Amino acid sequence: MPRAHQFGSADRPVTINDIAAACGVAASTVSRALNNPGRVNPATRERIEAAARELRYVPNSQARALSSGRTGAIAVLVSDVTNPFYFGVLRGTQQQLKAAGYAQLLIDTEDSGELEAELLHKMRRSLDGAILAASRLPDKALAKLAEEIPLVTINRNVRGVPSTIIDTPAGIHQAAEHLISLGHRRIAYVSGPERSWPNEARWRAAQDVAARHRLTFTRVGPFPSGRGSGPAAADALLNTGVTACIVFNDLLAIGILQRLRERRVRVPEELSVVGCDDIFGADFCHPPLTTLTAPIEQAGRVAVSMLLSRLDRTTAPTARQSVMLPVHLTVRGSTGPILSS
Amino acid sequence: MPRAHQFGSADRPVTINDIAAACGVAASTVSRALNNPGRVNPATRERIEAAARELRYVPNSQARALSSGRTGAIAVLVSDVTNPFYFGVLRGTQQQLKAAGYAQLLIDTEDSGELEAELLHKMRRSLDGAILAASRLPDKALAKLAEEIPLVTINRNVRGVPSTIIDTPAGIHQAAEHLISLGHRRIAYVSGPERSWPNEARWRAAQDVAARHRLTFTRVGPFPSGRGSGPAAADALLNTGVTACIVFNDLLAIGILQRLRERRVRVPEELSVVGCDDIFGADFCHPPLTTLTAPIEQAGRVAVSMLLSRLDRTTAPTARQSVMLPVHLTVRGSTGPILSS
DNA sequence: CTGAAAGCGCTAACAG
DNA sequence: CTGTTAGCGCTTTCAG
Numbered sequence: 001m002p003r004a005h006q007f008g009s010a011d012r013p014v015t016i017n018d019i020a021a022a023c024g025v026a027a028s029t030v031s032r033a034l035n036n037p038g039r040v041n042p043a044t045r046e047r048i049e050a051a052a053r054e055l056r057y058v059p060n061s062q063a064r065a066l067s068s069g070r071t072g073a074i075a076v077l078v079s080d081v082t083n084p085f086y087f088g089v090l091r092g093t094q095q096q097l098k099a100a101g102y103a104q105l106l107i108d109t110e111d112s113g114e115l116e117a118e119l120l121h122k123m124r125r126s127l128d129g130a131i132l133a134a135s136r137l138p139d140k141a142l143a144k145l146a147e148e149i150p151l152v153t154i155n156r157n158v159r160g161v162p163s164t165i166i167d168t169p170a171g172i173h174q175a176a177e178h179l180i181s182l183g184h185r186r187i188a189y190v191s192g193p194e195r196s197w198p199n200e201a202r203w204r205a206a207q208d209v210a211a212r213h214r215l216t217f218t219r220v221g222p223f224p225s226g227r228g229s230g231p232a233a234a235d236a237l238l239n240t241g242v243t244a245c246i247v248f249n250d251l252l253a254i255g256i257l258q259r260l261r262e263r264r265v266r267v268p269e270e271l272s273v274v275g276c277d278d279i280f281g282a283d284f285c286h287p288p289l290t291t292l293t294a295p296i297e298q299a300g301r302v303a304v305s306m307l308l309s310r311l312d313r314t315t316a317p318t319a320r321q322s323v324m325l326p327v328h329l330t331v332r333g334s335t336g337p338i339l340s341s
Numbered sequence: 342m343p344r345a346h347q348f349g350s351a352d353r354p355v356t357i358n359d360i361a362a363a364c365g366v367a368a369s370t371v372s373r374a375l376n377n378p379g380r381v382n383p384a385t386r387e388r389i390e391a392a393a394r395e396l397r398y399v400p401n402s403q404a405r406a407l408s409s410g411r412t413g414a415i416a417v418l419v420s421d422v423t424n425p426f427y428f429g430v431l432r433g434t435q436q437q438l439k440a441a442g443y444a445q446l447l448i449d450t451e452d453s454g455e456l457e458a459e460l461l462h463k464m465r466r467s468l469d470g471a472i473l474a475a476s477r478l479p480d481k482a483l484a485k486l487a488e489e490i491p492l493v494t495i496n497r498n499v500r501g502v503p504s505t506i507i508d509t510p511a512g513i514h515q516a517a518e519h520l521i522s523l524g525h526r527r528i529a530y531v532s533g534p535e536r537s538w539p540n541e542a543r544w545r546a547a548q549d550v551a552a553r554h555r556l557t558f559t560r561v562g563p564f565p566s567g568r569g570s571g572p573a574a575a576d577a578l579l580n581t582g583v584t585a586c587i588v589f590n591d592l593l594a595i596g597i598l599q600r601l602r603e604r605r606v607r608v609p610e611e612l613s614v615v616g617c618d619d620i621f622g623a624d625f626c627h628p629p630l631t632t633l634t635a636p637i638e639q640a641g642r643v644a645v646s647m648l649l650s651r652l653d654r655t656t657a658p659t660a661r662q663s664v665m666l667p668v669h670l671t672v673r674g675s676t677g678p679i680l681s682s
Numbered sequence: 683c684t685g686a687a688a689g690c691g692c693t694a695a696c697a698g
Numbered sequence: 699c700t701g702t703t704a705g706c707g708c709t710t711t712c713a714g
Contacts, residue, residue, distance in 0.1 A: 013466060015707055026685045031709060041683060061467045062412065063707030065403040066690045073446075081435055082428045084621060090422050094449050103464070105414075106447040108435050123444070125354060126402045227625075258625055280425060284568075284599055286627035356691055367701045372693060382699060404691030407706045 014055045022051045034059070065126075074307065075105040075123060075130040076300075077116060083225070083251060084279040085296060089133045089154065092300020100308055102128070111193070111224075113137045117145060124149040129307045132156065133300075136195055152307040154299050156197045162310065163322045164303040168198060168276050169205035171292035171327035175246050175274045176209035178290075178329055183338035184244040184272060190233050190256070191221030192248030199248050202276065206246060218242055223252060230255020231262075238265065243338050244272035250279045250291055257285055257334065268336035278330055287333030294327045355396045363392045375400070406467070415648065416446040416464060416471040418457060424566070424592060425620040426637060430474045430495065433641020441649055443469070452534070452565075454478045458486060465490040470648045473497065474641075477536055493648040495640050497538045503651065504663045505644040509539060509617050510546035512633035512668035516587050516615045517550035519631075519670055524679035525585040525613060531574050531597070532562030533589030540589050543617065547587060559583055564593060571596020572603075579606065584679050585613035591620045591632055598626055598675065609677035619671055628674030635668045 016030040023030070025044060033040045033048040040048075051057075065071040076093050078086040090106070097104045105127070109116040113136035120130060129150035135142055139158045145151060146161045153163040179187055189206040192199040203219065210217040220236045223229035225248060234256045237245055247253035253275030260267055267273055267287055275282060275291035282289040302323050357371040364371070366385060374381045374389040381389075392398075406412040417434050419427040431447070438445045446468070450457040454477035461471060470491035476483055480499045486492060487502045494504040520528055530547040533540040544560065551558040561577045564570035566589060575597045578586055588594035594616030601608055608614055608628055616623060616632035623630040643664050 013707095017707080027707090028686080028709075029684055031707095032684085035709080039683075044684085058463050058466065060407075060707055061464075062403050062406040063690090064709075066401075066407050066692090066707080067709040069690085069709095071403065081431050082621070084425065084428070087423045087425070087428070090447070091449075094422055094447070098449075103467075104447050106431070106435070106445050108432075108439075122399055125399065126444075254625055280423070281622045281625065284595055284622065284626045286625065354691095358691080368691090369693075369702080370700055372691095373700085376693085380699075385700085401691050404706090405693075407691080407708090408693040410693095410706085 013060070014057045015060070016057070018055060019048060019051045019057055022055065023047050071126050071128050072101065073103045073105050073127055074304070075107050075120070075127050077107045077109050077120070077130060077132050077135070079109050079111045079134040079136060080226075081106070081108045084281060085249065085251070085277055086133060087280060088296030089300040089303075092297040092302075093131060093304050094300075095297075096301045096304035096308075100304070102308075109136065111136060113141070113195075117141055120145055120149065128311055131300075131303045131307060133303075134196070150307060150310050152303045152310070154303050157322065160321075162306050164299050164306065164325065165322060166198075166294045166296070166299055166325050166327060168292055168294060168327050169201045171276070171294075171329060172202055172205035172246060173209050174329040175290075175292060176206065176213075178331065179244045179246070179272060179274065179335065180213055180215075182244075182272065182336065184242075185215060185338075186218070186240075186242040186244075187215065188218040188220050188237060188240055188242040188245040190223065190237065190245050190247040190252065191219055192223065192225045192252060194222045196225070196248075202246075202248060217246075220245070221248070223248075225249050225252050227251055227255035227258070230257075231259045234259035234263070234265075237271070238263070242271070244274070244335070246274045246276070248276060250275035250277045250282045250289060253289055253291070253334075254281060254285050257287070257289065261286070267334050269339060272335040272338075274329075274335055283332065290332045290335040291330055292327045293330045295325050299325055354401070355398045356401070357398070359396060360389060360392045360398055363396065364388050412467050412469050413442065414444045414446050414468055415645070416448050416461070416468050418448045418450050418461070418471060418473050418476070420450050420452045420475040420477060421567075422447070422449045425622060426590065426592070426618055427474060428621060429637030430641040430644075433638040433643075434472060434645050435641075437642045437645035437649075441645070443649075450477065452477060454482070454536075458482055461486055461490065469652055472641075472644045472648060474644075475537070491648060491651050493644045493651070495644050498663065501662075503647050505640050505647065505666065506663060507539075507635045507637070507640055507666045507668060509633055509635060509668050510542045512617070512635075512670060513543055513546035513587060514550050515670040516631075516633060517547065517554075519672065520585045520587070520613060520615065520676065521554055521556075523585075523613065523677065525583075526556060526679075527559070527581075527583040527585075528556070529559040529561050529578055529581055529583040529586040531564065531578060531586050531588040531593065532560055533564065533566045533593060535563045537566070537589075543587075543589060558587075561586070562589070564589075566590050566593050568592055568596035568599070571598075572600045575600035575604070575606075578612070579604070583612070585615070585676070587615045587617075589617060591616035591618045591623045591630060594630055594632070594675075595622060595626050598628070598630070602627070608675050610680060613676040613679075615670075615676055624673065631673045631676040632671055633668045634671045636666050640666055 020027040033045045133154040278291045278293035361368040374386045474495040619632045619634035
């Protein structure tokens with residue numbers, strides 16, 4: 001027995017009014033039954049829910065947003081969709097957002113702080129919040145935006161803005177100890193983009209360990225993060241005479257590895273390379289990359305949780321403002337003992 | 342001289358009414374001036390635009406959507422965000438959508454046709470259209486959904502649904518010719534997910550070339566596409582006694598390469614491997630993968646163009662229903678002549 | 683616990 | 699060319 005009118009008698013989408021009519025109640029009661037199930041008579045609620053199912057009611061999120069102010073959409077801003085680092089982030093945010101019934105708006109800021117600010121400002125009314133995974137915004141601009149719209153950052157620490165930080169700097173210590181224990185003394189840090197917050201944090205950490213071991217690390221760069229910078233970075237590196245390097249991130253490290261291969265520089269025999277992040281590809285490049293494994297997906301999940309808990313008025317606003325996620329060193333083939341030749 | 346009231350005198354978002362009041366015109370005129378600039382007196386339009394800028398007016402997309410039906414959002418559905426194949430797609434769609442002023446909703450269907458259909462159905466009112474990159478839906482379900490909401494598919498051909506097809510099957514011929522010219526006679530096709538449309542198309546193409554050369558290709562699999570399937574696929578492959586294989590996609594191929602390395606099977610000396618797609622990683626895995634380079638990003642861009650032209654009522658609906666994008670073989674280190682031992 | 687009524691901000695006829 | 703008038707579908711007071 002086919003049901004003829006799934007979409008309402010005029011073949012137009014079912015609204016709460018249709019349900020109200022079908023149940024002989026007011027539209028407002030339907031709205032309540034569907035949203036605040038507690039504040040409605042269980043019996044009528046049952047009827048309403050049944051009718052809604054029967055009619056295949058699908059709420060109109062636009063209308064809901066218009067009157068309630070909540071849109072059910074969260075933006076995730078990345079600086080470059082093609083950077084595999086974000087795969088993990090997106091996977092994490094995706095999972096949590098879907099579980100919580102939110103839609104994920106993916107925004108590529110193309111590494112531009114201006115674009116980032118403009119887009120966020122324009123979209124602030126159509127978003128319940130945003131996750132900034134790699135903001136290029138100055139601290140002040142970021143803090144100001146955070147007043148317009150709930151924000152959580154990943155790998156970016158700004159007063160007053162909740163953040164999920166991957167503690168790669170701590171890992172830099174591990175990485176450096178690893179290299180030093182292998183006999184390396186002349187070590188370089190290959191720098192990523194200048195205005196990148198994690199880049200600066202990593203460099204500071206590198207200087208720390210260096211000092212502790214009475215060494216001085218050479219800084220090479222900055223380079224835009226991306227495999228494309230590999231050749232320039234590798235060539236610069238070779239001029240420094242170091243025997244090992246820690247690279248801002250895996251993407252750049254892989255680019256360097258490729259260039260070194262081209263130039264017949266053997267890794268790790270002539271040069272040890274450590275990356276950061278452990279992205280897709282770090283384990284199957286050649287040689288496999290020793291790197292700081294970051295809980296990237298978890299970072300995405302945590303960021304979403306923090307954001308959602310902020311949106312939820314019922315929870316105390318005492319939630320931690322910053323969560324720090326640990327990394328660990330994963331040793332693969334790109335690092336080895338210094339040659340005693 | 343700081344401007345105190347950017348957000349309206351009550352510090353609430355500026356609406357067209359504020360602009361209307363400021364200019365002494367009706368709200369509808371403001372709406373027209375901003376949307377159909379042609380249908381309004383140039384002079385008043387100027388004034389309105391100036392006021393809008395002055396007041397930093399940002400349209401409320403929810404309200405607009407509610408009354409106009411257009412939401413300004415396009416969904417891009419992928420079967421698994423972490424599959425690098427989609428990076429390119431997302432990059433392409435991202436570019437075009439942003440240029441056209443649309444927001445991109447990223448949806449991960451987790452390889453489930455049911456989830457895909459459900460999500461699309463639920464969100465159809467909040468979307469202007471959707472791009473299906475790797476639908477797991479049966480043809481009928483897909484065709485039905487296409488009546489609810491404007492759809493464009495990538496790598497999936499269904500009657501009545503516009504599509505962007507990457508012509509990997511044609512490339513399979515190139516790949517096979519390449520292997521055959523290197524002396525290979527026993528060749529396998531390593532199959533991807535059973536319900537994947539491109540997988541079937543590639544297998545058919547493989548059988549075609551085989552027949553033309555009076556050969557028979559062995560089919561191995563199916564395997565879920567992903568590096569995780571590498572070990573199983575590689576082991577199965579080694580049992581067949583083939584000297585070369587064409588693999589459903591690069592992700593799987595890279596997984597296979599890793600496993601072969603573990604098992605000390607030399608590539609390409611003992612086994613030549615060809616992938617499909619040329620994803621991120623195909624050029625730096627070990628050995629670098631010979632593969633069919635697909636214009637992935639372009640596919641994303643084209644899909645968006647097709648979708649947008651469908652949405653635009655002014656263009657004739659005579660737009661091509663299907664665009665075919667060519668691929669080419671990129672020979673790298675994973676294929677070589679058969680050993681004449 | 684439920685109904686009536688008033689919008690949310692914008693667009694889209696329809697008159698003028 | 700422009701103003702008036704209705705809503706779009708839903709939430710949210712405010713009464714009852």
